[in-house]
Amino acid sequence: MSRTLIRDLSHHPDESVTVCGWIQALRLQRRIQFVIVRDHTGLVQVTHVRDGGVVEAAFEGATVESAVRITGKVVANDKVKLSGLEIVPERVEIVAAAEAPLPIDEHTNLDQRLDWRFLDLRRPSQQLVFQVQTTVERAMREIAEAEGFTELHTPKLMATASESGAEVFEVGYFDRTAYLAQSPQFYKQMAIAGGIDRVFEIGPVFRAEPSFTARHSTEFTGVDLELAWIDSVEDVMAVEERLLHHVLIEVHRRHGVEIEEHFGVTAAVPELPFPRITMADALTRLRAAGWDPEGGKDDLDPEGERALSALIAAETGHEFVFVTRYPASARPFYHLRPDDDPSVTESFDLLWKGVEITTGAQREHRHEVLVAQAREKGMALEPLRGYLDCFRYGTPPHGGLGLGLARLLMLLLGLPSIRETTFLFRGPHRLEP
Amino acid sequence: MSRTLIRDLSHHPDESVTVCGWIQALRLQRRIQFVIVRDHTGLVQVTHVRDGGVVEAAFEGATVESAVRITGKVVANDKVKLSGLEIVPERVEIVAAAEAPLPIDEHTNLDQRLDWRFLDLRRPSQQLVFQVQTTVERAMREIAEAEGFTELHTPKLMATASESGAEVFEVGYFDRTAYLAQSPQFYKQMAIAGGIDRVFEIGPVFRAEPSFTARHSTEFTGVDLELAWIDSVEDVMAVEERLLHHVLIEVHRRHGVEIEEHFGVTAAVPELPFPRITMADALTRLRAAGWDPEGGKDDLDPEGERALSALIAAETGHEFVFVTRYPASARPFYHLRPDDDPSVTESFDLLWKGVEITTGAQREHRHEVLVAQAREKGMALEPLRGYLDCFRYGTPPHGGLGLGLARLLMLLLGLPSIRETTFLFRGPHRLEP
Structure with a gap:
């Protein structure tokens, strides 16, 4: 029919x-x-x-x-x-036929709506969220294709906890224990070591964090990129700018009217380049504005992120800002440190409207430097052996980033929580439906 | 530079x-x-x-x-x-600089090459595998876009074991146990119940199977589709035909010459439609050819699959064949059974060159029938409640399929094992690198 x-x-x-x-x-x-x-x-x-x-x-x-x-x-x-x-x-x-009455209606609170997510999804505004998600991913892949990325699927089951060992889920794996990947980080780098020039992945990421904020979940969809043969971390930031620029053009073109209608926000297309500020400058300027009066912080808290975005928006009119050169103490051992200042890293976060949506960096590709930096962080080398081995046979300079899809959608649509931009949200107290 | x-x-x-x-x-x-x-x-x-x-x-x-x-x-x-x-x-x-000597060379066996996967990946033929994978996924998404599919990311963490409870990995989840999804099956259907017209996902699938064949792994990349408002399972098979047809056209166009050069096989484009045969007919014909002399089997074993593909290829010249109407006893409770013969299901497998690459079906969407079929299979209803609830408020007829990406690539490139078409293979004895 x-x-x-x-x-x-x-x-x-x-x-x-x-x-x-x-x-x-x-x-x-x-x-x-x-x-x-x-x-x-x-x-x-x-x-x-x-x-x-x-x-x-x-x-x-x-x-x-x-x-x-x-x-x-x-x-x-x-x-x-x-x-x-x-x-x-x-x-x-x-x-x-549907049973009557329905278990939820337009006055039901979010948590109960999540209990009946499939009914909640029938609302046209929720349908729109996932149509926009489809457009976002399509636009990302258009850039990935144009710029020569290879799509990979890295394993989510790992033999060792990927980074700190905290916040990692354990899996019973036959007669041993496996761990769920907290990020495709190491595997993306392994692909670079394997001669794949540019790596692109959209896939699940798992975090055993007991966080209950509107921005956290225990399982989310990550967008990950890694690029070989970069000259500096600037190449990584530039590819993210092109990616988000194209995404926002496409969302505006395909869904601008509906987004305005359902969510009352404009899907604006940002100008390039995005503003950049070093962490040192950001801290100085935020402190001058009254943030962190005790002066003990070397990283931005959520309040600092909001204040910094507000400051940059007031100055430049821009909703995005790259914060660069995070202190080495606040970043993992594998972030590259510039020759001129080993106390910082060639890393960045991207803030959009006061919320961090990306962490990225140039990675350290020199085996001996990596080993030294891991030691300096007090890490045991044996669990890292498989990772470190990747740097013994000619791994070129490279860098990459990870971006949370649900956060991007939340900010794009002006929604209060990633619970509404995730198909089926997972949190410490929510494994269902 | x-x-x-x-x-x-x-x-x-x-x-x-x-x-x-x-x-x-x-x-x-x-x-x-x-x-x-x-x-x-x-x-x-x-x-x-x-x-x-x-x-x-x-x-x-x-x-x-x-x-x-x-x-x-x-x-x-x-x-x-x-x-x-x-x-x-x-x-x-x-x-x-690379250390010398290298730990693997062209004479190293597969298992050791997997230990040093990143070095193995540098071979141009291995680079080609993932370039082809990228093309395969892109071509699939072109069809998905043209036919109105929404891209979704279903959760991999579940509160209950998705189907039989066997072959499922357990995850420590705060103070309880979660399970890794063996398929996005239930969630895709939940999206259909949620009014999403057509669902498309490429993502990881986990199977705690102690299998050591060339076709099995504990984590693989699944391609999943689900379509609402179908008239019959034929609509599902037809969309898969269009999908694979377009995939093989694109692979041939972009990589045909290189595939021939590196793997010595031709990426042929199949004619549409693919042949179809009911399981009953397949069994009759295979038995006539000497398969299953004891006559006890109601499903195809790998040998039966190879024999059937050979038989269809000899008759029609076609490498693909849909096997339809699997017996209800061999299929899960949620497969729809036709009115004219409740001993079978409106289901199919797709065989390519003797290997199953897809299982699909029209699903039962009537709550009372689903409950009856679950009971008949001896299943406890309480663990299924969240699933069954999706059918109480108006869920239309629908069906879908799942396809294993590594198997598709293995057959496409004429490789002997999915270990060579998976970026980082996972098996009962392999969690590394």
Whole structure:
């Protein structure tokens, strides 16, 4: 049976079509039955004058959110708000009836809505979130393709805890223990050591953090890039700028109007380049503005991130800012340290509207320097052997970044939490649905 | 510094360029030093007449697989096999020296090569595997986009073991136990219940199977599709045909020559439609040919799969075959059973060259039927409650499939094992590198 999507009804005036969707609302009056049907492309009114027939009976027993297939004639009607069209039904099939009442409605709090996520997802604004996500990933891959990246899938099961060993999930693996990857970091670098010039991955990342903020989850989708033969960390920042610039152009082009309509925000396209500020300068300027009065912090806390973004926005009008040259003490052992100042790293965070969405760096590719830096951090070398071996046979200079997809979507759509931009959120207290 | 890729050297005759790559071979003769340099796009000969200078010294101390950056003039030389070009070096930088000897060479067995996967990956044939993988995924997404699929990332952490409970990895999750998803099956269906019309995902799948065949791993990349509002399982098979057809066209177009060169196989484009055979017919025909002489099997074993593919290929010349209508006893409770024969399911496997690459089905979307089928299989309903609840509020007919990416690549490239088409293979005895 040929299905017509609701957004395409205007191409079929006076024709008989079949639409498939859900009953959004029923208004069963004495003489006329009005039924609003929704599919993933829009809403349409179905108008049936009571005649004692099977259509009348089908609607009379129907419930909201039932899945229906309706065949009828597309009729122009200026009085109808939904594109001035309605369907006069000839055949109505309740394909799958919904129980009544529904367990959630528009007043239900977020946590309960997450319990019934599939019903919550039926809201057009939630449908839009994942349409935008699809566009975001497509735009990223367009840049990845144009710039010669190879798509890889790194393992999520590791033999050793990837970095600190804290915040890592343990997995029973036959007669031993495996760990869930907290990032594809080491594996991306292994690919670079393996001669893959540029690596691109979108995949799950696991963090056993007991965090309950709007920005944290125990499993999220990470976008990871790694580039060989860079001249400096600037090459990594530049590729991220091009990536986000293209993403925001595409989102604006495809969904700008709907985003404005559903979320009341404009998907603006940023200018290039994004502002850059060193961590030392950022700290100085934030302290001058009253942040960290005790002066003990060498990294930005969330309040510092918000203050810095506000400061840069006021100065430049830009929503993004790269914070560079993080102190070596605040970064992992494998971040490259510049020759002119070994107390800092060739690293960066990218803040958007006061929230960190990316951490990136040039990596240290010289085996002896890596070993020295690991020792300096007090790390045991034996668990790192597999990683360190990758630097014994000619690994070129390289760098990369990781970006959280749900955070990007949260900021793009002006939503308060990544719980609403994740298909099925996972937190310390939430493993279901 | 501007880098020229080796494949682009022919565009720069008599110019000075910089190439970045690895030393593939050194031939240090009395008068002349010949060095073959490799990047991810090709090989080039660097020819240096000894002159007692710094270039001579750099090459004299160099080791194979060191990462090098070489600046020099592109010169035509008919005697050189590599595209008739060579580079006369002006400046040589050993960016990262490789230790000698290398731990693997071309005679090393597969298992040891996997220990040093990053070195194994530097072989041009292995680079090609992941370039082809990138093309395969891109082509799949082109079809997904054209046909209105939404890209989703389903959780890999689950509160209950997804299907049988066997072959599932357990994860310590704060004060409870989580499980790694054996497939995105339930979540894809939840998205359909959530009104997402068509779902597409490429992501990791985990199987705690103690299998050591060339076709099994404990973590692999799955391609998953799910479609709402289907008329029958035929709609699912048809979308897979279009997907694979487009994939093979694109692979042939972009990599056909190289695949032939490195693997000696032709990436042929199949005709549509693929042959279809019911399981009952397949069993009858295989038994007539001597398979399963005891007559106890109701499903194909690997030998049966190979025999069936051979039989279909002999008859139709086709490398693919859909086997349909698997017995209900051999399929999970959620597969739809046709009205005319409840002993079978509206399901299929797709075999390619004798190997199963896909399992798919129309799913049962009627809550009461699902409950009855789960009971019939002797399943406890309580662990299924979250899943079953998705069918209480109007879930339309739907179906989908899962496809293993590494198997597809193995068959496409004529390789003997998915260990060679997986970036970092994971098996019961292999968690490293």
